Amino acid sequence: MKKLGVLLSGRGSNLQALIDASRRGELGGEIAVVVSNVEGAQGLERARKAGIPAVFRDHRAKKREAYDAEIVEIFRAHQVDLVCLAGFMRLLSPVFVRAFPGRIVNIHPALLPAFPGLDAQRQAFDHGVKVSGATVHLVDEGLDSGPIVAQEAVVVLSSDTPESLAARILETEHRLLPRAVRLLLEGRGRVEGRRVIVEEE
Ligand code: GRF
Numbered sequence: 001m002k003k004l005g006v007l008l009s010g011r012g013s014n015l016q017a018l019i020d021a022s023r024r025g026e027l028g029g030e031i032a033v034v035v036s037n038v039e040g041a042q043g044l045e046r047a048r049k050a051g052i053p054a055v056f057r058d059h060r061a062k063k064r065e066a067y068d069a070e071i072v073e074i075f076r077a078h079q080v081d082l083v084c085l086a087g088f089m090r091l092l093s094p095v096f097v098r099a100f101p102g103r104i105v106n107i108h109p110a111l112l113p114a115f116p117g118l119d120a121q122r123q124a125f126d127h128g129v130k131v132s133g134a135t136v137h138l139v140d141e142g143l144d145s146g147p148i149v150a151q152e153a154v155v156v157l158s159s160d161t162p163e164s165l166a167a168r169i170l171e172t173e174h175r176l177l178p179r180a181v182r183l184l185l186e187g188r189g190r191v192e193g194r195r196v197i198v199e200e201e
Contacts, residue, residue, distance in 0.1 A: 003080050007085050012045075015034060017174035018178055020178075027178060033052065033074060036056055044056060057070055065095045068093045068095045069095055084106075084181055085139065086107060102191055107173050113145070121165055125161075130156050131153050132165065134152055149196045
């Protein structure tokens with residue numbers, strides 16, 4: 001069974017989508033461990049409820065590289081094949097990225113390369129785009145800049161607020177992320193330059 005490690009900082013609704021997919025046998029592997037840099041993160045609680053090892057590691061008062069090396073150790077100890085960032089609110093250092101080359105994915109709430117960084121739903125809303133969406137991409141050493149694994153568009157309605165748009169994008173994320181994780185765990189994604197070539201099921 002392939003093993004997924006999840007890093008998060010908050011609510012963990014995307015983790016929940018992964019847990020639910022795994023229960024349905026639709027993840028292509030199992031969630032081996034969940035790590036958070038925030039002690040009270042709801043995501044840790046969701047992991048514990050699902051019987052998944054849940055680890056809190058404080059990042060404060062630590063150099064980024066030292067912190068990342070600790071997390072790498074945890075994932076290695078759990079024999080993680082793929083790392084998923086599911087609302088992890090920190091940039092990874094090269095130490096981390098190089099430990100899992102091409103084996104880290106992130107979910108971003110906009111259609112990259114538009115609106116990278118924080119608060120992407122509001123950035124898109126404020127820009128007045130008519131279509132936004134969600135992106136799952138491989139993590140490289142830049143900000144939300146790695147090769148794109150999967151995307152889904154969400155139409156922006158005239159009646160939308162940043163919050164209502166974010167809510168519809170979130171529903172999309174919950175469908176998109178488990179699918180993208182599955183295809184990577186099943187080895188159906190091949191990277192060619194910036195492109196991820198997907199072998200369909
Ligand atoms: C999601 O919007 C995700 O795209 C972004 O952070 C948020 C995490 O939400 N990277 P949750 O913790 O999974 O509910």
